[in-house]
Amino acid sequence: MHQKSSEETIIRQVKLPAILIIVVCFFTLITHWPALSAKTLSFDDAQYLTQNVLVQNPGWISAKRFLTEILEPSTVAGYYQPLAMISLMLDYALGGSENNLMPFHRTSLILHIANTALIIVLLYLLFGQVWVAAAVGLLFGVHPMTVEPIPWVSERKTLLAAFLALWSLIFYVRYAQKNRWGFYLCSSVMYLLALMSKPTSTPLAAVMLLMDYWPLKRLNWRSVFEKIPFFVLGGISTIITVISQTHTCGTTMPSQFGPARIPLVLCHNIIFYLYKMIWPVNLSSHYPFPEPLNLSQPMVLAGVIGTFLLILLLVLSLRRTRAALTGWLIFFIAILPTMQIIGFSDVIASDKFAYLPSIGLLMIIASFLVWLCNNRFLTLCRVSAVIILVLACAESVATRLYLTYWQNTESLVKYMLKLTPDVAPLHSMLGLAFQSQGRFDKAVDEYRKTLQLWPESIVAYNNMGIVLKSQNKLDEAIDSFRQAVKIKPDYAEAHNNLGNALQSQNKLDEAIDHFRQAINKNRDFAEAYNNLGNALFSQGKYNEAIEYYRKALDVNPRFAKAHYNLGNVFASLGRFDDAISYYRQALKLNPDYFDAHSNIGIALKSTGRFDEAIDHYRQALKLKPDSAQVYNNLGNLLLAEGKFDEAVSQFRRALQLNPHLADAQYNLAYALKLQGNLDEAISHCQQALQIDPNHTDARNLLEKLTSEKK
Numbered sequence: 001m002h003q004k005s006s007e008e009t010i011i012r013q014v015k016l017p018a019i020l021i022i023v024v025c026f027f028t029l030i031t032h033w034p035a036l037s038a039k040t041l042s043f044d045d046a047q048y049l050t051q052n053v054l055v056q057n058p059g060w061i062s063a064k065r066f067l068t069e070i071l072e073p074s075t076v077a078g079y080y081q082p083l084a085m086i087s088l089m090l091d092y093a094l095g096g097s098e099n100n101l102m103p104f105h106r107t108s109l110i111l112h113i114a115n116t117a118l119i120i121v122l123l124y125l126l127f128g129q130v131w132v133a134a135a136v137g138l139l140f141g142v143h144p145m146t147v148e149p150i151p152w153v154s155e156r157k158t159l160l161a162a163f164l165a166l167w168s169l170i171f172y173v174r175y176a177q178k179n180r181w182g183f184y185l186c187s188s189v190m191y192l193l194a195l196m197s198k199p200t201s202t203p204l205a206a207v208m209l210l211m212d213y214w215p216l217k218r219l220n221w222r223s224v225f226e227k228i229p230f231f232v233l234g235g236i237s238t239i240i241t242v243i244s245q246t247h248t249c250g251t252t253m254p255s256q257f258g259p260a261r262i263p264l265v266l267c268h269n270i271i272f273y274l275y276k277m278i279w280p281v282n283l284s285s286h287y288p289f290p291e292p293l294n295l296s297q298p299m300v301l302a303g304v305i306g307t308f309l310l311i312l313l314l315v316l317s318l319r320r321t322r323a324a325l326t327g328w329l330i331f332f333i334a335i336l337p338t339m340q341i342i343g344f345s346d347v348i349a350s351d352k353f354a355y356l357p358s359i360g361l362l363m364i365i366a367s368f369l370v371w372l373c374n375n376r377f378l379t380l381c382r383v384s385a386v387i388i389l390v391l392a393c394a395e396s397v398a399t400r401l402y403l404t405y406w407q408n409t410e411s412l413v414k415y416m417l418k419l420t421p422d423v424a425p426l427h428s429m430l431g432l433a434f435q436s437q438g439r440f441d442k443a444v445d446e447y448r449k450t451l452q453l454w455p456e457s458i459v460a461y462n463n464m465g466i467v468l469k470s471q472n473k474l475d476e477a478i479d480s481f482r483q484a485v486k487i488k489p490d491y492a493e494a495h496n497n498l499g500n501a502l503q504s505q506n507k508l509d510e511a512i513d514h515f516r517q518a519i520n521k522n523r524d525f526a527e528a529y530n531n532l533g534n535a536l537f538s539q540g541k542y543n544e545a546i547e548y549y550r551k552a553l554d555v556n557p558r559f560a561k562a563h564y565n566l567g568n569v570f571a572s573l574g575r576f577d578d579a580i581s582y583y584r585q586a587l588k589l590n591p592d593y594f595d596a597h598s599n600i601g602i603a604l605k606s607t608g609r610f611d612e613a614i615d616h617y618r619q620a621l622k623l624k625p626d627s628a629q630v631y632n633n634l635g636n637l638l639l640a641e642g643k644f645d646e647a648v649s650q651f652r653r654a655l656q657l658n659p660h661l662a663d664a665q666y667n668l669a670y671a672l673k674l675q676g677n678l679d680e681a682i683s684h685c686q687q688a689l690q691i692d693p694n695h696t697d698a699r700n701l702l703e704k705l706t707s708e709k710k
Contacts, residue, residue, distance in 0.1 A: 330360030
C-alpha cells in the first residue's frame with residue numbers, strides 16, 4: 001500500500017507540470033505557426049545554405065569537415081559552429097533547399113518549443129512553483145523577440161545552442177540539489193555541445209556561479225572550484241572563436257576604438273534590450289550603430305542615464321532581495337559576448353542575442369510571482385495571472401504581425417527600411433530580392449543606392465555585375481566586377497563572375513586567369529572549377545577541362561552542371577558511353593535538366609539506342625516545348641525507325657518554331673521524298689539552300705529530286 005501511495009504521489013507531482021508544459025508549448029506552436037511558411041532568405045543565409053557546398057552534400061565527409069575545420073572554417077565566414085551546420089545539413093537531407101525552407105523552419109520551431117519547455121523546467125526546479133514557471137515560460141515562448149531565430153535559416157545556431165545550454169543549466173541545478181556527479185558530468189557535456197553550436201554560450205560558467213549566489217544560495221569555495229572545467233572549456237572556446245572570426249571574417253579589437261566607445265555601447269544596449277523586451281515594437285534584424293555614437297544621440301544619452309539609474313535601483317534592491325541584481329547580472333553576463341567589445345558585426349544589437357540571456361530577466365519575474373504566492377497575496381496573485389494572460393495575448397498578436405513580414409525577403413527588407421531608410425546592407429538585400437524575381441532594373445537601382453551609402457560594398461558591385469550581365473550589358477558588368485576585385489583582391493566570387501563575363505566576350509585567356517584566381521582564393525569553389533573547365537573546353541584543351549570538371553565534383557559531387565559538362569567533353573571525344581554515364585548522373589541530380597535530356601539523346605542515337613534517345617527527347621520537349629532543334633532531332637530518330645508520318649510532324653513543328661533552321665528544312669524534304677511528295681520536298685530543299693547555300697546534303701537531294709521529276 002505504501003509503495004502504491006508513493007507511486008500515486010509521484011504521478012500527481014509529474015502530471016500537472018507535464019500538462020502545463022504541453023499547454024504552453026501548444027500556444028507557442030500556434031503563435032509561431034506562420035514561420036513554417038516563411039520564404040525569406042536573410043543576410044547570411046547564402047553561406048549557411050544556398051552557397052554552402054557541405055550543407056548541400058549531406059554525409060560523413062561534410063560532417064567531418066564541419067567538426068575538424070576549427071580555426072578557419074572554409075564554408076562559413078566566422079566562428080566554429082559545427083553542430084549548427086550539421087543540423088542544417090540534416091534538414092537539407094530531409095528535403096530542405098533554397099526553394100523549400102519549410103524543413104529548416106520546422107526544426108527551428110521544434111527547438112524553440114523545446115527551449116520554452118526547458119525554461120519552464122528550469123524555473124520549476126529553481127523556485128518550486130509550477131504555475132509560476134509555466135506562466136513565465138509562456139511569456140518567453142510567445143514573445144516577439146523570439147521570432148527572429150525561427151524563420152532566419154542561419155540562426156539555427158542560436159536555437160540549438162540555447163537548447164543545449166538550458167540542458168546544461170538544468171543538469172547543473174539537479175547536481176546542486178542532489179549532489180550527484182552524474183548530473184555534473186551531463187551538465188559539462190551539454191555545455192561543450194552548446195559551445196560547438198554557438199560560442200555565445202561561453203559565459204554559462206559565470207551564470208552558474210551567479211545562480212549559486214541566488215537562487216541556489218550555495219556560493220562557496222567548493223562551488224567556485226566546481227566551475228574550473230567549465231571555465232577551461234569556455235576559455236578554449238573564446239580563443240578558438242577570436243582566431244577563427246579574425247581569420248575568416250575579421251574583428252575589431254578594443255584598442256582600435258576610442259576610450260568612450262565601449263561604455264557608450266554597453267549603456268546603449270543595456271537600456272535598448274530592456275526597452276525592446278518591455279515594449280517589443282519596431283523590431284528589426286538590423287539595428288545600425290547610431291551616428292554619431294556620442295551623447296548627442298538621444299538613444300545613447302538615454303542609455304547612459306538609464307543605466308546609471310538602473311544600477312542604482314539594483315544596488316538598493318539588495319536591501320530586500322538578491323533576485324533583481326543577480327537576475328540582471330545573469331542577463332548582462334550572458335549577453336556580454338555580443339556587446340561589441342570585440343567588434344564583429346555592423347549592428348549594435350540584435351534580437352537574437354537576447355534569446356538565451358533573457359533567462360536572467362525571466363528568473364526575476366518568476367521570483368516576484370513566487371514571493372506573491374508564498375505571502376498569500378491572493379488578490380495580487382489573481383491580478384498578476386490576468387496581467388500575464390493579457391500580456392501573453394498581446395505578445396502573440398505582435399509576434400503574428402511580425403511574422404507577416406518574414407513571409408518573403410522583399411516584405412521583410414521593405415519593413416526594415418521603413419525603420420532605418422539609409423542602411424546600405426538593407427538596400428543590398430532588397431536588390432538581391434528583386435534580382436531573384438527577375439526585376440533587374442529595380443535590383444540595379446537598389447545596388448546603386450547601396451553604393452551611394454557605402455562606396456566600398458563589394459557585395460553590391462558583385463551582385464550588380466551579375467544583373468548587368470544577365471541584361472547582356474557586358475562592358476558595364478565587367479566594370480562592376482573589376483571594381484569589386486579592386487576593393488578586395490581576394491574576393492573569389494567576383495573573380496569567378498568576372499571570368500564568366502570575359503568568357504562571354506570570348507576573352508578566354510583573361511577569363512581563365514580570373515577563374516584561377518578564384519580557385520586560389522577558395523579551394524572549395526566548385527563553380528569556379530567548372531567554369532575554368534568550360535573555358536579550357538572552348539579552347540579545345542579537353543584533358544585539362546576534364547581535370548577541372550572532376551575537381552568541381554570532388555568539391556561538390558551533387559554538382560549537376562559539372563556532370564553534364566563532362567558528358568559534353570566525352571561526347572566531343574567520341575566516347576559516347578562515358579558521356580551517357582555523366583549525362584545520367586546529371587539527370588539523377590536534376591531530372592528537369594533540359595540540356596542533359598537533349599544531349600543524352602544525341603549520345604544515345606550515336607550508340608544505336610534509338611528508343612531511349614526518343615524518350616529523352618520527349619522529356620526535353622515537356623520541359624521546353626519551344627525547342628526547334630529537339631523537334632528536329634526527334635524527327636531524325638523517328639525517320640530512322642521508319643515512322644515517316646511522325647517524323648514529318650516533328651520537322652514541321654521545328655520549322656513552325658524556327659523557319660530558318662536549315663537542317664530541319666532538309667530533313668523535312670528527305671522525309672517528304674520517302675513519302676513520295678516530291679514537289680513539297682523540292683520546295684523545302686530550296687528553302688534549306690536559301691538559308692545555307694553551302695548545305696551539301698540539301699544540294700545533293702535537290703539534284704536527285706529534280707532528276708526524278710524529269
